[in-house]
Amino acid sequence: MKKHLGNEARLRHILEAIDYIQEFSTGKTKKDLYEEPIYRFAIERQLEIIGEAANALSEDLTTKYPTDWRKIVAFRNFIVHEYFGVDLELVWDIIANKIQPLQQTVLFILDSEFTG
Secondary structure (H helix, E strand, O other): OOOOEEEEEEEEHHHHHHHHHHHHOOOHHHHHHHHHHHHHHHHHHHHHHHHHHOOOHHHHHHHOOOOOOOHHHHHHHHHOHHHHHOHHHHHHHHHHHHHHHHHHHHHHHHHHHOOO
């Protein structure tokens, strides 16, 4: 039986996946996403982890700290179930424009809820 993980652990999983995306993406371009399957697969996997962890956050937490939680989970479901149709333009937009703000949100929640 899988051990139940709380909000703090799930938020830390999201943060770790973000760190990996940032590390993997250093020096990369959108063209690399199209031409390097290993890079693309690594990013997609981390996005899956982010979505899975977001899906497991409590409703109380996601209500208190509203962000695009539903979109994050929906994108995870899309990657997993429609893997053959993943829009790499959207993946690049997430890397370039959405990951850093999500990181700031998660850090804020961790600091607000679990530090002290």
